Amino acid sequence: MYYDHIQISKINDYIFCPRSLYFHSVYENFDKGQYKAKPQIAGIIAHKTIDTNKFSSRKNILQGTEVFSEKYGIIGKIDIYDKDKKELIERKRAIKKIYDGYLFQLYAQKLCLEEIGYKVDKMKLYSLTDNKVYPINLSKEQLKKFNNTLKAIRDFDLTVSKCADANKCNNCIYHELCRK
Numbered sequence: 001m002y003y004d005h006i007q008i009s010k011i012n013d014y015i016f017c018p019r020s021l022y023f024h025s026v027y028e029n030f031d032k033g034q035y036k037a038k039p040q041i042a043g044i045i046a047h048k049t050i051d052t053n054k055f056s057s058r059k060n061i062l063q064g065t066e067v068f069s070e071k072y073g074i075i076g077k078i079d080i081y082d083k084d085k086k087e088l089i090e091r092k093r094a095i096k097k098i099y100d101g102y103l104f105q106l107y108a109q110k111l112c113l114e115e116i117g118y119k120v121d122k123m124k125l126y127s128l129t130d131n132k133v134y135p136i137n138l139s140k141e142q143l144k145k146f147n148n149t150l151k152a153i154r155d156f157d158l159t160v161s162k163c164a165d166a167n168k169c170n171n172c173i174y175h176e177l178c179r180k
């Protein structure tokens with residue numbers, strides 16, 4: 001049993017840069033307008049229709065529902081789950097590349113849903129700005145990679161972790177806050 005459930009949204013942060021996880025945790029209770037960069041604000045707005053339950057009122061759709069998994073020690077919200085189609089969808093503002101962080105968010109949601117009895121036969125990423133859909137599968141290798149990432153997050157030590165590469169740092173919303 002885990003006493004420190006990892007937030008699903010933080011898995012993506014960790015993959016971008018382990019140090020950003022620390023800043024995410026420190027600043028998550030602040031007014032978002034104070035420290036979020038423009039692309040992140042846009043991403044939050046893209047999800048707002050889901051968080052405020054405006055996407056659909058159909059009974060077969062779960063949206064913005066909180067889920068957790070005892071087995072994997074993770075907690076968070078699903079984006080959209082269609083009970084009839086057994087389909088899980090994660091919407092992003094604009095998908096230019098399918099990062100592991102996007103995949104892991106979907107995997108985490110799927111594992112949480114399945115633990116509480118919902119079957120997930122299909123997963124997809126949906127890019128809002130260009131209306132593109134990317135089907136996603138979870139292989140054994142990917143599940144192993146996902147598990148290793150959860151372990152790395154639990155073992156992470158900010159004091160010994162190295163800085164990410166310069167390109168990442170230049171595009172990072174925590175650039176000004178992070179001591180390189």
Ligand code: SF4
Pocket residue numbers: 016017018019020023162163164168169170172173174175178179
């Ligand atoms: S500025 Fe660089 S090292 Fe610091 S959190 Fe961002 S990516 Fe990581």
